[in-house]
Amino acid sequence: xxxxxxxxxxxxxxDFSTEAYKSxxxxxxxxxxxxxxxxxxxYLSLVTxxxxxxxxxxxxxxxxxxxxKGFQACGKNLGVEPDMAFAKTFFAPLHNNFETxxxxxxxxxxLVIQALMIEAFAIAAYHIYxxxxxxxxxxxxxxxxxxxxxxxxxxxxxLKARFEDVRGEIEQANKINLPIIRRMLDQVADDAAVLxxxxxxxxxxxxxxxxxxLMEIGFASRDLARMSAAALVA
Amino acid sequence: xxxxxxxxxxxxxxxxxxxDLGLEELAEGxxxxxxxxxxxLVETFxxxxxxxxxxxxxxxxxxxxxxxxxxxxTATRKVQNAMELAxxxxxxxxxxxxxxxxxxxxxNLAKFQQIRATLLQWERFTTGNTHTAWVICxxxxxxxxxxGIDLTKAKVAVVGATGDIGSxxxxxxxxxxxxxxxxLVARQQQRLEDLRQELGGGRVLSLEExxxxxxxxxxxxSLPQTLSIExxxxxxxxxxxxxxxxxxxxxxxxxxxxxxxxxxxxEFVRDIGWQMMEMAEMSNPRRQLFACFAEAMLLEFExxxxxxxxxxxxxxxxxxxxxxxxSIRHGFSALGLEPVEAPAIxxxx
Numbered sequence: 001x002x003x004x005x006x007x008x009x010x011x012x013x014x015d016f017s018t019e020a021y022k023s024x025x026x027x028x029x030x031x032x033x034x035x036x037x038x039x040x041x042x043y044l045s046l047v048t049x050x051x052x053x054x055x056x057x058x059x060x061x062x063x064x065x066x067x068x069k070g071f072q073a074c075g076k077n078l079g080v081e082p083d084m085a086f087a088k089t090f091f092a093p094l095h096n097n098f099e100t101x102x103x104x105x106x107x108x109x110x111l112v113i114q115a116l117m118i119e120a121f122a123i124a125a126y127h128i129y130x131x132x133x134x135x136x137x138x139x140x141x142x143x144x145x146x147x148x149x150x151x152x153x154x155x156x157x158x159l160k161a162r163f164e165d166v167r168g169e170i171e172q173a174n175k176i177n178l179p180i181i182r183r184m185l186d187q188v189a190d191d192a193a194v195l196x197x198x199x200x201x202x203x204x205x206x207x208x209x210x211x212x213x214l215m216e217i218g219f220a221s222r223d224l225a226r227m228s229a230a231a232l233v234a
Numbered sequence: 235x236x237x238x239x240x241x242x243x244x245x246x247x248x249x250x251x252x253x254d255l256g257l258e259e260l261a262e263g264x265x266x267x268x269x270x271x272x273x274x275l276v277e278t279f280x281x282x283x284x285x286x287x288x289x290x291x292x293x294x295x296x297x298x299x300x301x302x303x304x305x306x307x308t309a310t311r312k313v314q315n316a317m318e319l320a321x322x323x324x325x326x327x328x329x330x331x332x333x334x335x336x337x338x339x340x341x342n343l344a345k346f347q348q349i350r351a352t353l354l355q356w357e358r359f360t361t362g363n364t365h366t367a368w369v370i371c372x373x374x375x376x377x378x379x380x381x382g383i384d385l386t387k388a389k390v391a392v393v394g395a396t397g398d399i400g401s402x403x404x405x406x407x408x409x410x411x412x413x414x415x416x417x418l419v420a421r422q423q424q425r426l427e428d429l430r431q432e433l434g435g436g437r438v439l440s441l442e443e444x445x446x447x448x449x450x451x452x453x454x455x456s457l458p459q460t461l462s463i464e465x466x467x468x469x470x471x472x473x474x475x476x477x478x479x480x481x482x483x484x485x486x487x488x489x490x491x492x493x494x495x496x497x498x499x500x501e502f503v504r505d506i507g508w509q510m511m512e513m514a515e516m517s518n519p520r521r522q523l524f525a526c527f528a529e530a531m532l533l534e535f536e537x538x539x540x541x542x543x544x545x546x547x548x549x550x551x552x553x554x555x556x557x558x559x560x561s562i563r564h565g566f567s568a569l570g571l572e573p574v575e576a577p578a579i580x581x582x583x
Contacts, residue, residue, distance in 0.1 A: 123350075127350045145351075149351065198307065199270075200266070200269050200307075200308065201270075201307070201311060203270035204269075204270045204271065204272050204311060205350070208273075208315060208318075208319075208350075211272060215275075221274065221275040221276065221277075222255065224274070225257050225260070225274050226257060228272075229257060229258075229259035229260060230259070232259060232260065232263060232267050232270060233259045233263065233267065
């Protein structure tokens, strides 16, 4: 019975000074910086499709820029040079899909990619990172994660207000992009493990945030499991 | 709104259930995939009390399966994430079913109240153990006489006597039922001695010593993998109440002299419009359910939005009486050996 199971242990804090940690951090930190930079670009690009949202989108974009600078400071604090070339390649498939959707005027797909998937991904990763982060990065990340919820909320509210008209395109964007998110999680898993962030919980936490947004938007609970299954299958 | 957090009884069952729901990827996925699956809000349904009052409930599957027990972090996440989902959905009172409360208690998850952006409010949850303990005692009281066992002369062994449910059962059987003698079986000797002193009686025995002496055996611990019971060495007749989880005692003893009854199960007065109990190995899944789940229903019927059962060894006889009276009032009866008699109430269609 359950009593035969080991007692819980406190979250283990990694040694931030090892070469292995710094090497992994150079890629993870770069992904985070690139993610915030792309989020900034994406929200500003969305103004072309949603001119009446210029003010809100501009505000979101400015927050992302602030986050990016915070995460750059985290790298500097540990004496780590972020591997930005790696991060650009890492984001390329999702970035390309966003650009294509933008060029086709598909605002729903753009919001699903940026405001739902990337934000849910960030929320999951930041929550899991905080307990195992160095004290400097922890403080920065705690501030950032609060903002990311408001970003997720922005996309959520916009899509919710038009649910019946947009649900088909959400499902389509989900189908195309969720497997990419899953591959991104796989790609980052080994480095994340060095930072004591487990892939298993990254995927679960991502899906929790993502499903919660979908449910808020108007999908029934049974749709959620069906839509998110693509993220579970490797 | 009340909530139930449950899980499949095995990985195999979980996959079958996923297939039923049309989730092929999950149905075909390996255990690792399930370890990353978030909790699912499976269904919302209505329940009408014997008094005519109707309430709504939600069933959440934590996506935990017993095969995950050896993975501490995974099991912990499943429980915490399901609780967070229940709270976020605004559910007033949610019962932690099956292994959920066992994991919560054994892993001491009360230490971890903050789940991401959510501060768990313990008063929204109940282990359901008070009702379970009351139902098990009632099963002893109602069914032993049917086998010709006179409880005032009987020895009743409680296996797992020092647990939350076990200690409550001991208290009730010694002070309310008035059984002749309690045989106390558990692993921790100090706790057993403390319990014996609190009860002012009872004999501390090993399992091997207790079984041949007992007219009634109440199991509220899960069975050791290696346990085998020699039916011939037991009393004739012998009533065994299988109150552990999972309920697999009947696979360990087979004899015409030994009667095994699933413990801590209740039957509701009318059909419940839910789907998920179909897989829970109940003989009548429309009406039968775990008493711990029924506790959440009772707390919602009564408007007692509080963690009625919480922590370890906090169950009082008064609380058992209180939940027991509510149980009868709203149309629950303890699962018995013969078809459960319908409570004498006028059904409101």
